Amino acid sequence: MMRIKVHLDKRLSESHEICIGYDFQDRIGLLIVKDHPANRYVIVTDSNVSGLYGKNFLEKLRDLGLPVELLEFSAGEGSKTMDTALALTSRLLELGVDRHSLLLALGGGVVGDLTGFVASIYMRSVPFIQLPTTLMAQVDSSIGGKTAVNLPQGKNLLGTFYQPKRIFIDLKFLETLSDDEYLNGVAEIVKYGLIDEPGFFELLEKEVPAIRARNRELLEKVIERSCRIKKGVVEIDEQESGFRRILNFGHTLGHAIEAASNFTLAHGKAVAMGMIAAAGISVESGFLTPAERDRIEKLIGNLGLPVRLPEGISQSAVLERIALDKKKEGSDLPFVLLKKIGIPFISKGVDKSLLEKILGEMKS
Ligand SMILES: NC(=O)c1ccc[n+]([C@@H]2O[C@H](COP(=O)([O-])OP(=O)(O)OC[C@H]3O[C@@H](n4cnc5c(N)ncnc54)[C@H](O)[C@@H]3O)[C@@H](O)[C@H]2O)c1
Structure with a gap:
């Protein structure tokens, strides 16, 4: 596993790490247990990635004894909206997610941007981790802390700068990409x-x-x-x-x-x-x-x-x-x-x- 440190100005954000590897989801689970303790974990993903990887990842984390749930929304740019953000927020409340919980954004740029956005504003911010599954998200959108949803007037018009606690890049995900x-x-x-x-x-x-x-x-x-x-x-x-x-x-x-x-x-x-x-x-x-x-x-x-x-x-x-x-x-x-x-x-x-x-x- 390769590690890259992202050094950020402490006044704005916390520094964190990008971990790159191949087929290392078991190891990701262990690193989450060790380095990111939380009272509750929620995987947020889309309807395509859920079937491909989400349910399997959920099982892996449960096998480690973590209290983890999975939330999914319809795949595609059309879901990157306030409506989806509000629907996710309601589900987080139902699950009892609070500031001691951790969100796991498993998917492409849409999942990453939307989950990061929700994480940045839910209860005045909860921590989140990026698990990018598209090449675009692995080399671009998961890094840098830009989060957003679209408005009818244009793309990415509501958003925040909010850094993830860590970014795990597993190249195995790329094998199913169109x-x-x-x-x-x-x-x-x-x-x-x-x-x-x-x-x-x-x-x-x-x-x-x-x-x-x-x-x-x-x-x-x-x-x-x-x-x-x-x-x-x-x-x-x-x-x-x-x-x-x-x-x-x-x-x-x-x-x-x-x-x-x-x-x-x-x-x-x-x-x-x-x-x-x-x-x-x-x-x-x-x-x-x-x-x-x-x-x-x-x-x-x-x-x-x-x-x-x-x-x-x-x-x-x-x-x-x-x-x-x-x-x-x-x-x-x-x-x-x-x-x-x-x-x-x-x-x-x-x-x-x-x-x-x-x-x-x-x-x-
Ligand atoms: N935050 C940033 O800095 C930043 C930078 C660039 C782009 N973006 C945003 O990223 C979004 C685009 O991201 P994207 O290109 O990843 O699109 P996406 O998230 O819509 O994913 C593209 C498609 O691939 C599917 N998919 C994801 N992973 C897969 C896998 N491993 N195997 C098979 N299918 C898979 C998804 O379900 C979706 O249908 C845009 O909303 C854009 O605004 C953000």
Whole structure:
């Protein structure tokens, strides 16, 4: 089992540990018994993960003598709402959960965000642990303490910064992930290669076949490096007052493309196109070289992610969505661009005409 320490500023949050391993749920149980005593444990999961892993994990914890219950909600982004948060809260009250209890978020980013949100506000906060089961959650959403629910007006509009007590990443979970869900995580991994370490980007270029084959040794290495990069950024700027925004590389346009597709396009695919567009803008703004942009596009394409906007997604719909982005400051929408591969920076804003040009070039 690999351990990574997340060092946080004590005034805001507690430091904690990310533990990475393969098929180590028995060990996770023992570590919970030893390091996280509580009067009651509640596994929160979704309807897919419950059958795949939740019930088995429940049994493992019960075998250790822990008082543990399992709560589940319908799988999918549609459940990341206040209604689900309130329904969970009612069940927690019925179970007698109090501030000496511990919640265990077993699932993808939806389970992690929602459980973290409930944990942060239930009885003015109860501790929780992240057990991410998608690649996206293992390399991204479980780390950093952002929690949220969606509102009809937009995604993640209600939320808190609230850190888990620990993050357990079991690679075994990835074996049942669909190709689309796996690619969602791969897109985030490419992002880390672009915003932090050129050496990591080169490793990804070299290991495309192993990544596509979900090779376990390689995945362990790639997940560990991704976690180290994300936690490094969070340690510098936990509450996103500036630097943490580099994690949004490719996401401003990615979210707009995803929304313009009426969410029919998987998040990772939209982010992949967002990263190519951001690389294109970086070239046009005189930073990145065209050869570097081409390397980025080649890696993304070789990994099985799209490099062109699918038909049916109109340029104007993407631009409209960008105009609505919640990260806008006045009329400027901060954009993460690249000086080089591995060297990101936050630009104040990008001209609409340049966005139009780049999106036009990306049509299929
Ligand atoms: N908090 C953050 O910093 C942060 C960062 C990025 C994304 N997010 C949020 O994460 C969410 C997306 O997360 P996601 O991509 O994990 O989606 P998800 O949680 O909806 O999971 C995707 C699908 O995979 C299924 N699933 C989960 N684990 C599985 C497994 N091991 N085998 C088979 N199926 C499995 C789920 O039931 C679901 O149907 C979004 O709501 C997004 O806003 C949060």
